[in-house]
Amino acid sequence: MTKAFDMELFLSAVLTGSHATRHRHLRQARFIQSEIAKRWQRSTPWAWQRKHLVWFLEHFLTGRSEATQYYYLLTVQLLARRLERPWVFKR
Template identity: 60%
Template sequence: MIRPFDMELFLVGVLTGSHATRQRHLRQAKTIQAAISDRWYRDNPWTWQHKHLTWFLNQQTAGSHYYYLLTSRLIVRRLRKKWVLNTTPPDRKNYRINDLNGHNKKTLTQTTK
């Protein structure tokens, strides 16, 4: 019988912060693991590539993207890789920050193609 990969044991060396933060990272890491396993049949983070985490982050909404990005960075740190993950939420990619009327007020405006 094959035992499932233990994500808690995998991340124990890089998890810091309060108990609630560690539990959130573990819960999100298991969600990432399940999604990648369903899509590419790779349940072990040691077999993941950069594209797998990038794909998962691109599936997230702006509200959850940042927190999954933090968890993904912990996974990358544990893997000892030098991957740079996308820091822009998927629904904000077509926007840029503009300086309006010479003021320092920054707003989001949609870019034209």
């Protein structure tokens, strides 16, 4: 039996800000994780490549408001920082 990936534990090292901000980042990171897992069967961020996050930003968020896209971009940047990857995402 495998244990579910704990996104809160994964991001705890880089999460800062108010309680509401941390909660939003966690909620969005879990959503990103579930969508990438559905599309590419990669359940943990350690298995992700830059293309997975770019796909999420470019294709999954199409039609969403600018504010929503911006907040997801912040979460993606936080994930990249936690993975210690030099990935740059433009919006």
